[in-house]
Amino acid sequence: MEHVHKFEPKRHLAAKQAPKVRLMKDLGFGEDAGVSAVAYSEAFQLFTPEAIRIMREEIDKPEVRETCKFSSNIAAAQLRGYAKKYAPFTYEAWNHAETLKMISDIAGIELVPVMDYEIGHINLSTNAKTADEGQVNGAEGSRSNGGNAGMGSSRTDDEDKPIVGWHTDSYPIVCVLMMSDCTGMVGGETAVQSVDGGITKVRGPTQGCAVILQGRYITHQALRAHGGKERITSVTSFRPKSAFIRDDTELRTVRPVSDLSELYYGFAEYRLEILEKRIQAERQKMQARHQAGDAMDTLGHKEFLGEMIRFVEQSDRELVEESKVQKGVI
Ligand SMILES: [Fe+2]
Structure with a gap:
């Protein structure tokens, strides 16, 4: 045993x-x-x-x-x-x-x-x-x-x-x-x-x-x-x-x-977690400003959106379709 x-x-x-x-x-x-x-x-x-x-x-x-x-x-x-x-x-x-x-x-x-x-x-x-x-x-x-x-x-x-x-x-x-x-x-x-x-x-x-x-x-x-x-x-x-x-x-x-299904799951999952946390923080920051009577920080928010776009694009680039990955060749 x-x-x-x-x-x-x-x-x-x-x-x-x-x-x-x-x-x-x-x-x-x-x-x-x-x-x-x-x-x-x-x-x-x-x-x-x-x-x-x-x-x-x-x-x-x-x-x-x-x-x-x-x-x-x-x-x-x-x-x-x-x-x-x-x-x-x-x-x-x-x-x-x-x-x-x-x-x-x-x-x-x-x-x-x-x-x-x-x-x-x-x-x-x-x-x-x-x-x-x-x-x-x-x-x-x-x-x-x-x-x-x-x-x-x-x-x-x-x-x-x-x-x-x-x-x-x-x-x-x-x-x-x-x-x-x-x-x-x-x-x-x-x-x-x-x-x-x-x-x-x-x-x-x-x-x-x-x-x-x-x-x-x-x-x-x-x-x-x-x-x-x-x-x-x-x-x-x-x-x-x-x-x-x-x-x-x-x-x-x-x-x-790699077993691509497992590798991609692990990568995509934690990248989404990061995204989720960053979006939540940005949303709370925006709400707090608004509640305090401050004007919308348009430029600041656009900068955030730009970062998010680059982040999502990076995730997307790394997730190469299974059929396009050559096994064993680095
Ligand atoms: Fe190394």
């Missing part, structure tokens, strides 16, 4: 001191370049070994391996969208208020998972020779160098080269969690680009550790890792909890490796 584990923050969340963070302004960005002043964090212990073990049991379930596996030209094996249905512990771990507080405190902004479908995206690499890429999720691939190197590629001449080149992610903020024991593993850093082109390497996390990155705004690439039997990373993408902070989410890089 299957034992069901419950996520308990005291037992499963690692309460260590906050990691060092690098700020957007340190990378040369202007004040409103992203959704937070924090660009990225150094690796920090997020979950305990027991939590990682349970999460790994959940992704080893046959139903997950059979129904949630995707591959593309830039990633041979990924597991996507399994958490809500098949991985209750993982789902709860990423949605728990204490986890979200810990991640939000480090990221410098209150965050929620961008949608259920993007909880615990798994990048799988079980052969040391093929290495892996830590943040395939949300990779643009548009400026990819050697972007087709996948499983089975030779490692003799690709030391230090990424599988996916410089890119930005689809979602505002990503948290990359290391699921493997990295003993004996070399490489696997994330390289981050400053506005002036300078490059910094962020050391890759070890098992149970995570890094947080404002991936939508910062050009980065994950470098290859060598050694070790397997490398499994789990990527959860986040957006600001507040409906009044901008949402620049794109789906371009995840459409080809």
